Amino acid sequence: xxxxxxxxxxxxxxxxxxxxxxxxxxxxxxxxxxxxxxxxxxxxxxxxxxxxxxxxxxxxxxxxxxxxxxxxxxxxxxxxxxxxxxxxxxxxxxxxxxxxxxxxxxxxxxxxxxxxxxxxxxxxxxxxxxxxxxxxxxxxxxxxxxxxxxxxxxxxxxxxxxxxxxxxxxxxxxxxxxxxxxxxxxxxxxxxxxxxxxxxxxxxxxxxxxxxxxxxxxxxxxxxxxxxxxxxxxxxxxxxxxxxxxxxxxxxxxxxxxxxxxxxxxxxxxxxxxxxxxxxxxxxxxxxxxxxxxxxxxxxxxxxxxxxxxxxxxx
Numbered sequence: 001x002x003x004x005x006x007x008x009x010x011x012x013x014x015x016x017x018x019x020x021x022x023x024x025x026x027x028x029x030x031x032x033x034x035x036x037x038x039x040x041x042x043x044x045x046x047x048x049x050x051x052x053x054x055x056x057x058x059x060x061x062x063x064x065x066x067x068x069x070x071x072x073x074x075x076x077x078x079x080x081x082x083x084x085x086x087x088x089x090x091x092x093x094x095x096x097x098x099x100x101x102x103x104x105x106x107x108x109x110x111x112x113x114x115x116x117x118x119x120x121x122x123x124x125x126x127x128x129x130x131x132x133x134x135x136x137x138x139x140x141x142x143x144x145x146x147x148x149x150x151x152x153x154x155x156x157x158x159x160x161x162x163x164x165x166x167x168x169x170x171x172x173x174x175x176x177x178x179x180x181x182x183x184x185x186x187x188x189x190x191x192x193x194x195x196x197x198x199x200x201x202x203x204x205x206x207x208x209x210x211x212x213x214x215x216x217x218x219x220x221x222x223x224x225x226x227x228x229x230x231x232x233x234x235x236x237x238x239x240x241x242x243x244x245x246x247x248x249x250x251x252x253x254x255x256x257x258x259x260x261x262x263x264x265x266x267x268x269x270x271x272x273x274x275x276x277x278x279x280x281x282x283x284x285x286x287x288x289x290x291x292x293x294x295x296x297x298x299x300x301x302x303x304x305x306x307x308x309x310x311x312x313x314x315x
Contacts, residue, residue, distance in 0.1 A: 013100070013104075014100050014101075014104035014105065014108065018094050018098060018100060019108055021094045022066075022069065022070045022073055022094050022095075022105055022108060022109075023066035023069060023070060023112070024065075024066070024069040026287070026288070026291060027065060027069055027200070027291070028062055028065055028066075029291050029294045029295050029298065030065060030162075030166050030167075030197050030200055030291075030294065031058075031061040031062045031064070031065035031166060031170070032058065032061075032062065033193065033196075033294055033295065033298030033299070033302070034061075034166055034167050034168075034170045034171050034190065034193045034197065034298070035057060035058045035061050035170060035171070035174055036058075036298065036299070036302045037171060037189075037190070037193055037298060037301055037302045037305065038057075038170065038171035038172075038174035038175050038178075038186070038190075039054050039174065039178065039302075040302045040303075040305040040306040040309065041171060041175050041183075041186055041189055041305055042174065042175045042178035042179050043305075043306060043309035043311040044252070044305065044306075044308045044309045044311075045175070045179045045181075045183065046178070046179050046311065047310070047311060048311060048314050049178055049311050049314070050126070050178065050314055051314065053122075053123065053126050053127065053177060053178060054174075054178065056119055056122050056123055057123060057131070057173075057174045057177055057178075059116075059119055060116045060119050060120055060123065060135070061166075061170055061174075063112045063113070063115050063116035063119070064112070064113070064116050064135075064138050064139070064142055065166070066112045067109045067110075067112035067113045067116070067142050068142045068145055068146070070105055070108050070109035070112060071106075071109045071142060071143065071145070071146040071147065072145065072146045072153065073094060073095055073105055074095065074102050074105040074106050074109060074146070075146040075147060075151065076095075076146075077095040077096065077102045077105070078102055079215070113139055113142065116135070116139075117135065117139075120132060120135055123177055126177070127176065127177035127178075127180065128180075130173070130176050130177070130182065131173045131174075131176065131177045134169055134170075134172065134173035135173070137165070137169065138165055138169065138170070141161060141165050145158070145161070145162070153217070153219075154215075154216070154217040154218060154219070155218055155219070156218060156219060156220040156223050158201050158205065158219060158220070159198040159199075159201045159202045159205070159220055160198060162197055162198055162200070162201050163194040163195060163196075163197045163198030163201075164194055166194075166197045167190055167193035167194030167195070167196065167197035167198065168186075168187050168190040168191070168193070168194045171186050171189070171190040171193065172186045172187055172190070185251070188247070189247050189251065189305075191243050191247070192240045192241075192243040192244040192247065192297070192301060193298065193301070195236050195237075195239055195240040195243065196240050196293070196294045196297060196298065197294070198236070199233065199236055199237060199240070199290055199293075199294075200287075200290055200291065200294065202220065202221065202229070202232075202233055202236070203233070203278065203286050203287060203289075203290040204283075204286075204287065205219040205220065205221040205222075205229075206221040206226060206229045206230065206233065206278040207278050207279065207280055207282065207283040207286050207287075208221075208280070208283070209221050209222055209226055209229075209280075210280055211280070226277075226278065226279075229278075230277075230278055233278070234273075234274055237270065237273060237293070240297065241262075241263075241266070241297065244259075244262075244297065244301050244304075245259060248301075248304050248305075251308075252304060252305050252307070252308040253308075254304075254307045254308045255303070255304025255305055255306075255307045255308060256304070257304075257307070258300055258303055258304040258307065259300075259304065261300065262296070262297065262300035262301075262304075265296055265300065266293065266296050266297055266300075269289070269292060269293050269296060270293070272289060273289060273290070273293060276289060
């Protein structure tokens with residue numbers, strides 16, 4: 001049975017396990033690390049931070065990430081882009097490997113977005129309308145990333161958009177909510193995070209070149225070809241570390257003490273990253289690899305920024 005047969009005849013129930021797999025928790029570092037870094041940035045600007053507001057913002061960002069993942073699976077399924085021959089883990093392609101009506105996934109994705117906005121009411125009450133504006137922008141990109149005749153995921157813009165939205169706009173909104181002031185410098189401080197988040201999609205797109213060409217996608221990886229894409233991929237990975245060092249040196253010099261440990265901790269990860277050919281056969285190894293890099297670098301970067309803070313926590 002092909003993918004289109006599944007989309008037309010499935011009547012199976014979406015279980016809680018499948019719903020969690022559609023949310024793709026393994027991708028949540030793209031939401032969690034920028035939020036964590038933003039909380040640390042806010043801690044350098046105020047004397048007191050709200051724990052409940054921080055957790056609410058984190059939950060909202062994770063819900064948006066889950067919605068994006070679910071929308072993407074839904075549209076890939078109904079367009080016939082995904083198949084069982086794409087070197088993906090069954091848990092990473094729920095609608096391909098299970099007899100489930102794809103409309104269940106669509107309702108789940110909408111539910112994630114609705115839950116995010118419901119939780120956003122608390123944020124708005126505490127912090128004003130600015131986070132709502134960023135939330136609306138985020139929701140727009142969550143949908144257009146996968147939906148429509150030519151979604152962003154089909155264009156060379158996908159990496160840049162995901163990096164800017166998740167890696168820069170999210171910290172921008174979180175810092176404003178926690179400090180009560182708009183800090184344009186946050187966009188500069190978030191540049192390393194934007195690069196790292198963009199690399200997650202770039203990893204996926206380089207690995208998927210062979211299946212994306214027949215699907216008429218025009219991703220950055222396809223435009224460059226695998227070898228040139230890998231060269232850019234390596235350059236951006238190095239640039240993320242250089243950007244972290246530059247931000248810390250200029251604005252958070254106390255955090256530079258953390259950098260030797262970050263380099264030592266990430267060096268084996270970078271060696272493996274540079275050896276990876278990013279072919280379809282290596283896809284199951286490639287995604288955990290770049291997510292681990294995001295976690296390690298993001299955690300060290302957050303810790304380095306936090307060293308410049310002196311803050312009390314409150315509910």
